[in-house]
Amino acid sequence: MNTTVQVRRLTKRYPTVTALDDVSLDLTAGRVHLLVGPNGAGKTTLLRVLVGMARPTEGSVSLHGRPFSSLERPAQVVGACLDPIRLPSLRSGRQHLACLASAARLPRQRVEEALDMVGLPAHVASRRAGTYSLGTRQRLTLAAALLGDPQVIVLDEPTTGLDVHGVAWLRRQLRAWADAGRTVLVASHSLTELAAMVDRVLVLDRGRLVRDAARDELDHGRDIQTALFELLTTNGGRGQ
Amino acid sequence: MTHLLSAQARIVATTRIALPGVVAMAAFVVLTGLAPAVLFGQHRDSHTVLEGSATVAVVAAMLLGALQTAGDLQNGMIRALLLVEPRRLRLLAAQLLVSLGLGAAVGAAAALLADSTQAALGRLDLPAATVISIGLGTTVAASLCGLIGAAVGVVVRNAPLAACVVVLWSYALEPFISTLSYNVYIYLPGGARESLVQHVSAHSYIPPPLIGGLILAGIASAAAVLAALTLSRQDID
Numbered sequence: 001m002n003t004t005v006q007v008r009r010l011t012k013r014y015p016t017v018t019a020l021d022d023v024s025l026d027l028t029a030g031r032v033h034l035l036v037g038p039n040g041a042g043k044t045t046l047l048r049v050l051v052g053m054a055r056p057t058e059g060s061v062s063l064h065g066r067p068f069s070s071l072e073r074p075a076q077v078v079g080a081c082l083d084p085i086r087l088p089s090l091r092s093g094r095q096h097l098a099c100l101a102s103a104a105r106l107p108r109q110r111v112e113e114a115l116d117m118v119g120l121p122a123h124v125a126s127r128r129a130g131t132y133s134l135g136t137r138q139r140l141t142l143a144a145a146l147l148g149d150p151q152v153i154v155l156d157e158p159t160t161g162l163d164v165h166g167v168a169w170l171r172r173q174l175r176a177w178a179d180a181g182r183t184v185l186v187a188s189h190s191l192t193e194l195a196a197m198v199d200r201v202l203v204l205d206r207g208r209l210v211r212d213a214a215r216d217e218l219d220h221g222r223d224i225q226t227a228l229f230e231l232l233t234t235n236g237g238r239g240q
Numbered sequence: 241m242t243h244l245l246s247a248q249a250r251i252v253a254t255t256r257i258a259l260p261g262v263v264a265m266a267a268f269v270v271l272t273g274l275a276p277a278v279l280f281g282q283h284r285d286s287h288t289v290l291e292g293s294a295t296v297a298v299v300a301a302m303l304l305g306a307l308q309t310a311g312d313l314q315n316g317m318i319r320a321l322l323l324v325e326p327r328r329l330r331l332l333a334a335q336l337l338v339s340l341g342l343g344a345a346v347g348a349a350a351a352l353l354a355d356s357t358q359a360a361l362g363r364l365d366l367p368a369a370t371v372i373s374i375g376l377g378t379t380v381a382a383s384l385c386g387l388i389g390a391a392v393g394v395v396v397r398n399a400p401l402a403a404c405v406v407v408l409w410s411y412a413l414e415p416f417i418s419t420l421s422y423n424v425y426i427y428l429p430g431g432a433r434e435s436l437v438q439h440v441s442a443h444s445y446i447p448p449p450l451i452g453g454l455i456l457a458g459i460a461s462a463a464a465v466l467a468a469l470t471l472s473r474q475d476i477d
Contacts, residue, residue, distance in 0.1 A: 048475070048476075051322075051323055051326075052322060052326045053319060053322065053475060053476045053477075054475040054476070055473075055475060068326050069326040069327060069328075071326065074323070074324060074325070074326055075323070075324040078323070079323075080323050082319065083316065083319075086315055086316030086319075086477075087315065087316055088311075088312075088315045088316065088317045089315065090254070090255055090256045090257075091251075091254035091255065091256070092254075095250075095254040096320070098250065099247050099251045099254065099317075099321075100247075100320055100321065100323075100324050102243060102246050102247035102250055103243060103244055103247035103248075103321055104243075104324035104325065144323075145323075147324070148324070
């Protein structure tokens with residue numbers, strides 16, 4: 001099994017809370033990994049540490065054997081889609097991608113390809129991002145993640161704001177990316193939309209990894225959504 | 241590094257702050273150059289007018305730099321950039337260099353406009369060498385202050401707050417310090433700017449332009465180091 005992402009004894013402490021507590025996990029190529037957990041479990045913090053936005057207090061993260069910050073062409077290794085709400089509002093979606101393509105040393109044609117990939121029409125891409133709906137912002141953020149045709153794809157709540165066609169497209173894409181040998185990590189608290197596409201489930205609760213299992217270890221022939229719901233309400237349910 | 245500079249220049253061009261900012265600054269320079277003479281028949285000496293335009297250029301350059309970097313931190317642009325170029329100091333260097341360049345453009349434009357306005361009024365009564373050296377001084381001061389503004393934006397991380405810091409510093413705190421002690425003021429950006437544009441004072445010592453330039457370069461270097469420490473240590477939202 002080709003391990004592309006290694007997380008070792010990762011701890012992230014903020015002044016008042018420990019967001020991640022001694023988390024270790026491996027992500028493998030060709031798999032869709034679903035990171036689930038209740039609100040405040042540490043899902044977003046894990047993704048932010050993974051792509052260098054937050055510094056770990058202890059432990060390490062490596063992608064293809066190297067920390068994110070030392071990758072030579074990071075856009076071609078990792079594509080991440082974090083918080084789509086915050087986008088520069090004054091420039092158009094196309095200009096936003098062109099700026100990123102330029103910084104990533106990617107040819108300009110990748111902008112049009114990425115827009116095409118996420119189904120963002122040309123006339124919409126020419127409008128100011130400040131006028132976009134949440135779903136359109138989500139598509140633009142996805143396009144930015146896909147600019148470098150990365151080997152590892154990291155998505156935080158990617159279905160937020162997407163319409164039913166968008167969710168269907170994303171489900172197909174997750175599978176297609178994994179089948180093409182890419183590593184896919186999706187953080188979500190929505191069990192209904194993406195559960196059917198996953199190969200492995202990682203459950204975080206209060207910063208700790210409480211379950212790391214292949215999908216067939218979980219469902220035992222049942223509906224995967226039901227299995228995940230039971231898993232979360234026993235391992236990750238704070239009300240239990 | 242050139243790809244980052246190119247990306248950052250594209251970001252500045254598409255943020256739609258730079259062009260309106262430069263146009264507003266140009267209009268202000270022309271108006272303040274023309275209005276006293278045309279409206280009130282007042283005669284101000286050319287040196288005072290050129291110094292005034294340098295002050296406007298320096299504040300405009302600082303504001304543009306501060307709004308750009310603080311805005312990029314606020315609106316998620318820095319995060320998007322760090323996903324494709326995770327070396328924060330390289331990214332910061334590109335931001336600071338582009339602000340330096342934009343500041344130089346602002347300073348040169350202000351100096352040219354002020355010279356042209358005075359020439360059009362027939363009141364440019366300074367020797368050509370002095371006009372050129374004041375223009376160069378304005379350009380150097382505005383470029384370094386553009387970099388300082390960008391560093392302030394990185395440290396403050398909030399565009400409206402960064403703008404307030406720049407305006408209050410330039411129009412309230414620095415003038416106040418100059419009234420308390422001119423010997424301290426000459427080591428501040430405003431005092432260094434006065435050296436660069438060859439301000440003349442009968443009461444206080446004004447260092448020569450070269451010393452003023454070195455003082456301002458030192459302040460800009462310190463601001464860049466502070467911005468680097470801030471950006472490299474903090475988590476990005």
